[in-house]
Amino acid sequence: MSEFLVIPRAxxxxxxxxxxxxxxxxxxxxxxGAKLAAExxxxxxxxxxxxxxxxxxxxxxxxxxxxxxxxxIEVIPSRFAASERWNANKKLGQAVAYQAIDRAIELAxxxxxxxxxxxxxxxxxxGGGYMIEAAQRGYYAYTNCTAALAEVVPFGGKFxxxxxxxxxxxxxxxDAVGFPIVIDWATSTVAMGRVQxxxxxxxxxxxxxxxxxxxxxxxxxNKVSALLPxxxxxxxxxxxxxxxxxxxxxxxxxxxxxRKDKAPADEKTTPVFYFQVIHPEALSGGNFAKGRSxxxxxxxxxxxxxxxxxxxxxxxxxxxxxxxxxxxxxxxLLFTAAEVAxxxxxxxxxxxxxxxxxxxxxx
Amino acid sequence: MSEFLVIPRAxxxxxxxxxxxxxxxxxxxxxxGAKLAAExxxxxxxxxxxxxxxxxxxxxxxxxxxxxxxxxIEVIPSRFAASERWNANKKLGQAVAYQAIDRAIELAxxxxxxxxxxxxxxxxxxGGGYMIEAAQRGYYAYTNCTAALAEVVPFGGKFxxxxxxxxxxxxxxxDAVGFPIVIDWATSTVAMGRVQxxxxxxxxxxxxxxxxxxxxxxxxxNKVSALLPxxxxxxxxxxxxxxxxxxxxxxxxxxxxxRKDKAPADEKTTPVFYFQVIHPEALSGGNFAKGRSxxxxxxxxxxxxxxxxxxxxxxxxxxxxxxxxxxxxxxxLLFTAAEVAxxxxxxxxxxxxxxxxxxxxxx
Numbered sequence: 001m002s003e004f005l006v007i008p009r010a011x012x013x014x015x016x017x018x019x020x021x022x023x024x025x026x027x028x029x030x031x032x033g034a035k036l037a038a039e040x041x042x043x044x045x046x047x048x049x050x051x052x053x054x055x056x057x058x059x060x061x062x063x064x065x066x067x068x069x070x071x072x073i074e075v076i077p078s079r080f081a082a083s084e085r086w087n088a089n090k091k092l093g094q095a096v097a098y099q100a101i102d103r104a105i106e107l108a109x110x111x112x113x114x115x116x117x118x119x120x121x122x123x124x125x126x127g128g129g130y131m132i133e134a135a136q137r138g139y140y141a142y143t144n145c146t147a148a149l150a151e152v153v154p155f156g157g158k159f160x161x162x163x164x165x166x167x168x169x170x171x172x173x174x175d176a177v178g179f180p181i182v183i184d185w186a187t188s189t190v191a192m193g194r195v196q197x198x199x200x201x202x203x204x205x206x207x208x209x210x211x212x213x214x215x216x217x218x219x220x221x222n223k224v225s226a227l228l229p230x231x232x233x234x235x236x237x238x239x240x241x242x243x244x245x246x247x248x249x250x251x252x253x254x255x256x257x258x259r260k261d262k263a264p265a266d267e268k269t270t271p272v273f274y275f276q277v278i279h280p281e282a283l284s285g286g287n288f289a290k291g292r293s294x295x296x297x298x299x300x301x302x303x304x305x306x307x308x309x310x311x312x313x314x315x316x317x318x319x320x321x322x323x324x325x326x327x328x329x330x331x332x333l334l335f336t337a338a339e340v341a342x343x344x345x346x347x348x349x350x351x352x353x354x355x356x357x358x359x360x361x362x363x
Numbered sequence: 364m365s366e367f368l369v370i371p372r373a374x375x376x377x378x379x380x381x382x383x384x385x386x387x388x389x390x391x392x393x394x395x396g397a398k399l400a401a402e403x404x405x406x407x408x409x410x411x412x413x414x415x416x417x418x419x420x421x422x423x424x425x426x427x428x429x430x431x432x433x434x435x436i437e438v439i440p441s442r443f444a445a446s447e448r449w450n451a452n453k454k455l456g457q458a459v460a461y462q463a464i465d466r467a468i469e470l471a472x473x474x475x476x477x478x479x480x481x482x483x484x485x486x487x488x489x490g491g492g493y494m495i496e497a498a499q500r501g502y503y504a505y506t507n508c509t510a511a512l513a514e515v516v517p518f519g520g521k522f523x524x525x526x527x528x529x530x531x532x533x534x535x536x537x538d539a540v541g542f543p544i545v546i547d548w549a550t551s552t553v554a555m556g557r558v559q560x561x562x563x564x565x566x567x568x569x570x571x572x573x574x575x576x577x578x579x580x581x582x583x584x585n586k587v588s589a590l591l592p593x594x595x596x597x598x599x600x601x602x603x604x605x606x607x608x609x610x611x612x613x614x615x616x617x618x619x620x621x622r623k624d625k626a627p628a629d630e631k632t633t634p635v636f637y638f639q640v641i642h643p644e645a646l647s648g649g650n651f652a653k654g655r656s657x658x659x660x661x662x663x664x665x666x667x668x669x670x671x672x673x674x675x676x677x678x679x680x681x682x683x684x685x686x687x688x689x690x691x692x693x694x695x696l697l698f699t700a701a702e703v704a705x706x707x708x709x710x711x712x713x714x715x716x717x718x719x720x721x722x723x724x725x726x
Contacts, residue, residue: 080474087648114476157675159673169600176610231594240679243668244544252664253664284480286439287450306517313519
């Protein structure tokens with residue numbers, strides 16, 4: 001078990017918000033960028049916390065024209081009362097996504113279900129974070145987005161034309177099982193970051209996860225040129241759904257996404273998001289066995305699934321909930337010494353005081 | 364390539380409708396039961412056509428108390444304008460599902476998105492059929508249901524507590540690619556019917572598809588006691604979603620579903636359905652590259668995915684569309700001689716004229 005250093009959340013948020021503001025983002029954008037980064041760290045999502053957020057912005061975002069600090073969301077008029085469509089004008093993804101969840105919740109409160117489709121977006125980083133937010137507030141939520149780069153080969157194909165296209169669902173299950181169930185994954189078998197870490201460790205990939213430059217299957221992480229969808233045609237279908245939402249909302253060709261240098265001037269290179277929120281009461285038939293309440297019925301269903309010798313099973317979101325508890329008990333966000341060193345580099349560049357690893361509490 | 368006999372659709376529908384009416388179903392229920400059976404055969408869905416429909420009704424339906432001929436749908440009052448919740452009172456699943464799609468389309472026309480949650484349902488047989496119906500009419504549609512029996516072991520577990528829990532999506536893509544994209548599959552790696560057919564053929568199952576009575580992995584179809592989710596934790600999460608909708612809507616314990624003999628009198632044993640329809644215009648940001656229309660943009664996205672050497676890839680729904688074209692060109696529904704013999708048994712029982720296999724056209 002590796003050791004983690006405990007960073008007070010206010011210190012973390014201050015550093016991330018400062019970094020965003022130094023790049024021209026507004027205080028509100030910077031605060032929401034820091035919020036998602038903190039929640040990712042708090043829930044043990046080591047691949048999508050503040051270091052990744054700032055790196056992503058550097059690679060594809062404010063430094064590359066993919067994200068525009070201070071941009072305003074434009075709500076496009078719609079004749080459909082339970083639906084909104086937004087032009088994000090490349091505003092910081094996290095700021096847009098938190099607002100979209102707020103709005104979709106308002107729509108679900110009124111109509112039982114609500115949706116917000118977002119065109120001209122910038123990557124929102126960690127879909128699960130918004131789902132946890134909605135689920136904690138008592139709503140069923142779903143989001144998908146078109147991932148930044150086309151790195152995944154369609155089932156039966158040779159060339160990567162699909163994003164890792166994640167789907168994320170949040171379930172208001174805290175009353176039933178103690179935490180929000182969060183189902184949150186990419187539609188590729190593994191992420192490109194996992195390939196790189198296996199290469200570093202000299203390990204092989206699982207079968208069916210990737211192809212080499214000729215489009216042939218490989219388990220050698222050093223030969224990986226592109227990824228494969230999980231579950232063959234089934235994961236391929238799920239990945240297509242994100243591209244189909246992209247096509248309907250206003251995304252352009254998947255192979256040009258985030259590749260402004262390759263794209264003709266009249267093609268778009270921005271990703272899209274889609275958010276949907278459902279009010280659980282809008283689903284209730286009001287007739288639960290043994291006179292149970294809706295949440296007691298959900299608990300009974302989940303208890304049955306994990307009973308009968310299945311006590312080793314976990315529910316999706318359980319690891320995130322455990323990480324969160326550990327973090328909250330430690331009184332701050334948990335980072336490795338190497339991560340703290342990277343944060344300190346950022347602090348140095350900003351002229352802020354560095355964190356003193358030697359004096360930080362460890363867990 | 365096996366040979367198929369061509370049955371005129373009217374003859375098929377007449378037989379199936381007669382069979383349903385002989386079991387007490389109303390003419391309207393019988394007609395919708397025949398419609399879905401015909402559409403399944405027409406789209407090449409050999410596992411869910413009329414023979415399966417009548418067999419399912421026999422095993423779990425009108426003969427077993429799981430389905431009540433002539434039952435009336437009760438619309439439960441709701442404060443949410445874009446949402447309906449129905450008590451199906453065990454009405455024939457196909458009749459309920461076609462009505463739910465009609466109603467969800469009306470809601471999507473008004474609100475951009477609409478949902479219908481159905482409690483006390485009877486199995487609707489083939490989710491993809493309703494999705495094709497909605498997609499042909501120009502809408503994005505989604506459905507899930509809790510499958511009749513708990514046959515699938517949760518990821519990491521030993522005992523089957525989940526249904527094969529299918530998800531089905533329909534995409535209004537006929538203008539873009541010539542047919543509706545339909546993504547439609549169970550969340551188990553294979554279906555139980557496939558296990559039985561592999562056992563008959565003396566073949567092995569793929570790895571990771573099933574477990575034996577002790578909960579250990581097996582590829583021997585004769586030792587299979589339960590199925591595994593596709594894609595490990597990812598398919599497990601997708602299967603859980605159906606049970607979670609079940610829990611919210613009014614389904615009871617998964618291991619008691621369709622097992623009235625095992626269930627205490629105060630537990631429910633009925634499945635649930637969930638339908639959602641989205642109007643594509645409600646998603647459109649109205650700003651497509653190169654001045655494309657929304658459908659042209661969808662076509663450009665799909666063309667890009669299948670370009671770059673990926674011309675061997677197929678789109679989900681393509682096989683169904685090919686089967687449909689073949690069927691329509693033949694001027695009827697295509698069945699094997701063995702299937703025709705089974706239909707003739709049903710005709711004999713009903714006192715109807717049998718089909719004369721020798722004089723039927725073949726393709």
